[in-house]
Amino acid sequence: MEAQPYLFFEGRCREALDFYKKTLGAEVLHIMNFGDSPDKNACADVPGDKIMHATFKIGSSTLMASDGRCSGKTTFGGFALSVTPSTDADAHRIFDALSKGGQVQMPLQKTFFASTFGMCADQFGVSWMVYVETKR
Secondary structure, three states: OOOOOEEEOOOOHHHHHHHHHHHHOOEEEEEEEHHHOOOOOOOOOOOOOOEEEEEEEEOOEEEEEEOOOOOOOOOOOOOOEEEOOOOHHHHHHHHHHHHOOOEEEEEEEOOOOEEEEEEEEOOOOOEEEEEEEOOO
16 A cells, blocks of 8 residues: 555646656656546536646656646645655755745755755645755
8 A cells, every 4th residue: 555645736737747847857657637537527617628637756756636626726735745865966956946936944954864954835835845864
């Protein structure tokens, strides 16, 4: 069994997937648009080109995403996604890219548990922790 994050971007899913491909090297495995549904009445209020379901990978982690009901209001709260680049330089590059247009919650810094650790929210409101673990 696995637990996988499912992110609802409320109309900005394709934009988010493109951003994560560029920023994190994400690989999109599958996209199903609302227009692909055989039951046209089930999602009649959502444009057919919006994403009903997407599966993508960041490194070896699988995530899922959707445009949801396309309300335009994303609410990502109570969790953060965590990425662990192998070098401090990669952590800085990733953190800078993720936080651009978003919000830095804790700037990158050395901690007792990581050579580099920081927290930010990206332009979509998804919270991220970026850290390079201290080798023990």
